[in-house]
Amino acid sequence: VAGAVGALSEVLGDAQRAAGATERLMELLEVQSPISSPAAPLKLPPRRANGAALTLDHVTFHYPSRPLTPALSRLSVAIDAGETVAIVGPSGAGKTTLFQLLLRFYDPQEGAIELDGIDIRQLDLHTLRDTIGIVPQDTVIFSANAMENIRYGRPGASDAEVIAAAKMAAAHEFIERLPEGYRSFLGERGVRLSGGQRQRIAIARALLKNPPLLLLDEATSALDAESERLVQGALEAAMVGRTTLVIAHRLATVQRADRIIVMEHGRIVESGTHASLVAAGGLYAGLAALQFGHA
């Protein structure tokens, strides 16, 4: 495809028009190559007590519609089972793209992503997505009661399991105080939850799923101090016994991380602890000063 792109630009001799044409070409290609499970998927090794190891080996990826702009460029990183890694970087650095590739919403054009030593393209797609829990920035609350909203994390879980997850996620107390407790109807036509409450529902879902790999996209929206404290506590509970990658927006998160990875233009430009990166005075130090008011 790279050859075709090059040839097309030469023929047209007009970069702008070539870019437009290749965009459409790539979109067509994408329709014809949907992500699917391999015919003979491999099995993951038995789960370890501290989660899954994750390796990215020279991962290069561009979105089908933007063939000339890689969102990730030769990205390599090895993350140990049980590690908590915070990912920071300016807007457009590729943080969200990385999560999308881990979930196989897209495959990289070059390089490989391995979970416990197995290329994720060799895994059954459902197995892969069952292995990964996600706490998104904006949690979707369904038009259903609180019990069902949390059970969505693992359909088939018992009421007792849902309640245990809610307790760990610091969601139990506020749910109990709703007019009909766990039977209270949530969503547009039901009880409207606060941002912090929605996040704790999302964490409860992830805890119920109990995945070896957890992806957190921390909310940027400000929470009141009490809600913030509860969410932080819930996140800490959620990270125990698994590998966690968090797109970090909060000082508490980066300070607690085993390692911070700083991304820019689809590459890792720095990594280390909060203290070491602040001392280094590079990109992270500047971002931290802006984002956390902490230099």
Ligand code: ATP
């Ligand atoms: P932010 O902090 O703003 O969420 P980010 O670090 O998560 O940014 P990404 O969303 O991963 O960055 O974006 C990386 C690059 O890929 C950017 O140049 C972005 O414009 C581009 N991009 C993201 N999503 C798509 C898409 N669906 N199609 C085409 N390009 C995209």
